[in-house]
Amino acid sequence: MSRSLDFLTEALRRLPGVGPKSAQRMAFHLLQHDREGAAMLSRALYQAVDTVHHCAMCNTFADTEVCDLCADASRDRALLCVVETPADQMMIEQTLTYKGLYFVLMGRLSPLDGIGPRDLHLDKLLGRAADGAVNEVVLATNFTNEGEATAHYISEMLKARGLKVSRLARGVPVGGELEYVDAGTIARAMLDRRSA
């Protein structure tokens, strides 16, 4: 029919969970009913790919070299909290109990999916944790098997360098992902964190 349409459908299939049928539906929808939305989507993608990168300090997504939170002089530089995703970081921010800085792994160790220590930029984390200002690293990965394994690995890595490491307390249920736990529970888990 149209080479451009095929190209668009192929591109939409790059999205997670989108198969050939739904990619085709999306393409038809955009071209038939929402050309303005399609143009907006293409501009947003173009701009994001061009400007969004990883914060030099915490590894989260940012437009600037260092993100706003890392640049905030009122944050406590002695505390470094390790989370899996920006969404987990936001959950901890919402509790208003934590005033330190973060390191965002952008994932978790997952041997089955082929995600090892190198994919998580653990060397970058090590550099941050050993910068001389950090006094305690709080591991706030999820309480899933993979999150626990990730916390264990990082804990051993940092302790081997003589760094103080703690883990969120078990207020968060086993198998719990921070993103779906209420702020009060996370706040408690942060206050009751234990040494790892």
Ligand SMILES: [Zn+2]
């Ligand atoms: Zn940052």
